[in-house]
Amino acid sequence: MKYARWFIDNSRGIRLNILVRIMAGLLQTGLALCVVWLSKRLIDDVAMRGTMSEMAVQALLIAAAVVAGVSIRQLNQYLANKAFIKKVAELRLAIFSQLFNRRLFEANDIHSGDVTSRMAKDIDAVSETLAVQLPQVVVMTIQLVGAFLLMRWFDSRLAWALILITPLAIIIGKYISHRLKRITLSIREDESRIMARIQESVELNVVLRALQGERWMQDRVEELQDRQTANYIRRSRFMVFSRFALGCTFGLGYMLAFVWGAYGLRTGAITFGVMTSFLQLVGQIQQPILSLLGAFPSIIYSTASIDRLKEMEHGEEKQSCDGEDITTRTLLGIRMDNVTFRYAKGDREVMSNFSHDFHPGTKTAILGTTGAGKTTLFRLILNFIQPDSGEVTFYGNGFTHAADKSLRKNVVFVPQGNTLISGTIRNNLLMAKPDASDEELHTALHTSCADFVFDLPQGIDTVLSEHGGGLSEGQAQRIAIARGLLRPGAVFLLDEISSALDEDTERALFSRLFATRPSTTILLITHRKKVASLCDERLEI
Numbered sequence: 001m002k003y004a005r006w007f008i009d010n011s012r013g014i015r016l017n018i019l020v021r022i023m024a025g026l027l028q029t030g031l032a033l034c035v036v037w038l039s040k041r042l043i044d045d046v047a048m049r050g051t052m053s054e055m056a057v058q059a060l061l062i063a064a065a066v067v068a069g070v071s072i073r074q075l076n077q078y079l080a081n082k083a084f085i086k087k088v089a090e091l092r093l094a095i096f097s098q099l100f101n102r103r104l105f106e107a108n109d110i111h112s113g114d115v116t117s118r119m120a121k122d123i124d125a126v127s128e129t130l131a132v133q134l135p136q137v138v139v140m141t142i143q144l145v146g147a148f149l150l151m152r153w154f155d156s157r158l159a160w161a162l163i164l165i166t167p168l169a170i171i172i173g174k175y176i177s178h179r180l181k182r183i184t185l186s187i188r189e190d191e192s193r194i195m196a197r198i199q200e201s202v203e204l205n206v207v208l209r210a211l212q213g214e215r216w217m218q219d220r221v222e223e224l225q226d227r228q229t230a231n232y233i234r235r236s237r238f239m240v241f242s243r244f245a246l247g248c249t250f251g252l253g254y255m256l257a258f259v260w261g262a263y264g265l266r267t268g269a270i271t272f273g274v275m276t277s278f279l280q281l282v283g284q285i286q287q288p289i290l291s292l293l294g295a296f297p298s299i300i301y302s303t304a305s306i307d308r309l310k311e312m313e314h315g316e317e318k319q320s321c322d323g324e325d326i327t328t329r330t331l332l333g334i335r336m337d338n339v340t341f342r343y344a345k346g347d348r349e350v351m352s353n354f355s356h357d358f359h360p361g362t363k364t365a366i367l368g369t370t371g372a373g374k375t376t377l378f379r380l381i382l383n384f385i386q387p388d389s390g391e392v393t394f395y396g397n398g399f400t401h402a403a404d405k406s407l408r409k410n411v412v413f414v415p416q417g418n419t420l421i422s423g424t425i426r427n428n429l430l431m432a433k434p435d436a437s438d439e440e441l442h443t444a445l446h447t448s449c450a451d452f453v454f455d456l457p458q459g460i461d462t463v464l465s466e467h468g469g470g471l472s473e474g475q476a477q478r479i480a481i482a483r484g485l486l487r488p489g490a491v492f493l494l495d496e497i498s499s500a501l502d503e504d505t506e507r508a509l510f511s512r513l514f515a516t517r518p519s520t521t522i523l524l525i526t527h528r529k530k531v532a533s534l535c536d537e538r539l540e541i
Contacts, residue, residue: 003303006310007130013090014083018135021079024072025139029146031069036150036280038062044273076139083131091123095312102312104384106344110312113196118312121191122305129302133295140288140295147284151277180297183235185304190228197221239297325409330396331360331519332410332490334381334403339390341376350376353390356539360396363514363522365532368541374525375416377541378493381523382413396490412489416496416525418476420468425453425479426460428468433486440486447516448481449501449509473500481509485516492522498531510534 011018042058096119110118201208201217208214264270335358341351350373358364366374379385380392383403392403394410401407420428429441436444441460445453452475456462468476477500484492498506510531514522524535532538 003306006306007134010087010091010126010130014087014131017079017083017086018131021076021083021135022138022142024076024079025135026142028069028072028076029139029143031065031072032143032284033146033150035062035065035069036277036284038065039280040271040273040277042273043276044271080132080135084127087127087131088123091127091309092119095119095123095309098313105379108311111192111196113199114192115312116199117188117192117195118305118308122188122308125298125305126302126309129299133298133302137292137295140291144285144288144292147281147288151281151285180235180238181300181304183231183238184301185307187228187231187235188304188308190224190231194221194224194228197224324406326401326406327409327488328396328399328490330399330490332394332396332399332521333360333362334358334491334521334523335391335393335395336377336380337391337393339380339387339392341373341380341385341387343385351380351387354541355390358521358523360521361519362537363535364524364537364539365535366523366525366539366541367527367532372541374541375495378413378495378523378525381491381493382408382411394491410489411491411493412484412487413493414481414484414495414497416499418467418473419480420464420471420476422464422466422469424458424461424463425456428464428479429460429483429486432483436486441482444482444485445479447485447512448478449505449512450475450478450482453479474502474505477501478505478509485513490520492517492520492524494522494524496525496527498526498528503530506531 038058038061042055042062099115197217197220201221208217262275265272265275336354336356339351339354340349342349350371354373354377366377368374376385380387381403383392383405394401394403394407421431426441429444430436433440438460442454445451445460453460453462462470464470468479471479477497481494481497484494498509501509506528507530514534522535524531526532
């Protein structure tokens with residue numbers, strides 16, 4: 001039932017398309033049954049007693065019905081492709097948007113390579129089922145009922161005999177469905193692991209080469225691919241078995257119609273026209289059943305994909321009650337009262353009853369050993385994680401509010417390392433402020449000591465490859481700082497922003513930063529004592 005609810009909820013946007021295709025399917029079914037009726041009449045009535053002109057008219061009617069049916073089938077295919085493409089785009093965008101609302105650093109975090117795999121193959125699978133397979137199931141069911149009723153009108157005993165074969169096919173399908181879903185889920189998970197290894201290998205290509213670990217990584221991927229291949233073969237064996245069984249079952253049905261018709265002709269119970277109609281209607285009954293049973297595995301595959309997509313919903317981040325961003329022009333301080341926090345996958349408390357008051361407008365250098373909780377402190381302030389106990393509070397002149405997502409607009413965060421994306425330098429900067437003017441971009445670049453950008457051949461419109469390829473680590477770091485400076489936050493969280501800079505550039509950077517933001521509350525993680533000496537306060541964690 002949960003899968004039916006999912007399909008209904010996610011059919012928005014293509015419901016009219018589906019309705020039109022179902023109506024077209026009804027018309028196509030009517031035309032197909034009309035061809036059966038016209039064929040019988042041509043053989044039994046017109047060919048025996050009619051004139052040549054009547055026979056030509058009858059043949060033209062059959063041809064017109066066949067051409068109309070083919071035209072409707074092509075229209076249906078076009079609309080199905082259109083719905084599929086639209087639904088893939090909608091689901092991908094919706095799930096992509098959810099990535100920015102998921103809770104972070106949870107125990108069930110999903111690998112980025114796995115996320116990529118789910119947003120490709122799993123979305124394609126569920127979109128195929130929703131936009132193509134399910135409407136086709138409705139049309140095929142209508143066609144099956146129509147053909148059965150017409151055959152029943154010709155000969156009820158043969159119609160029921162053919163239908164009674166169907167439960168055998170259903171039993172076969174039911175037998176393999178559970179195992180088929182389990183194998184498909186295993187295949188999807190292996191695909192995600194393979195994509196994760198490939199992604200990591202691309203990102204760490206230099207490291208793997210330096211460690212001469214290429215063969216080791218290739219062996220890991222080969223192991224995963226061997227297991228996935230074995231599962232594909234297992235699934236293929238199931239499908240061969242089921243199709244063999246179904247083929248024999250429906251072959252028996254066709255044989256029954258043929259023998260029944262031959263017997264009827266011998267006894268004079270039926271005419272040649274009825275015999276022709278029998279053979280046509282057997283196809284009209286069996287083809288929908290085969291299509292329905294062919295769609296069955298795809299629907300099973302898609303339920304596994306739905307489960308994998310739903311796993312990506314880790315819940316919404318904590319937000320203020322009205323859900324709106326809160327922006328304040330007052331100077332902001334941050335007060336942490338008895339904060340305790342442990343990561344879901346951690347074996348110890350990263351923070352235990354930590355308290356500190358970062359007063360409005362002060363500059364604080366945060367120092368400590370690796371793993372002491374410096375970056376965790378920033379994550380708590382940004383509300384990427386929530387304390388197990390204690391409180392994190394923003395306060396200012398007449399303003400007090402617990403830390404949550406709604407306050408993030410007041411915070412500028414510049415993380416450690418290279419965080420640029422592929423594209424132009426301009427687009428990297430506009431990520432922080434899409435409507436920034438050229439003057440604002442130039443000012444931010446100057447403040448962050450990134451004036452080298454103006455000397456590049458294309459200047460601010462220079463195209464960068466992945467992770468700022470084409471720039472040194474120090475240059476990429478300074479552009480990332482400029483990007484942060486474009487945000488209007490009253491609080492700056494700077495994580496080792498000068499780790500790749502030489503001393504002169506570092507000194508110039510902080511001199512310009514503190515001069516342009518004298519009233520901004522700045523928390524600065526650093527290991528350099530010279531940088532710490534520039535601040536109002538030093539905090540050892």
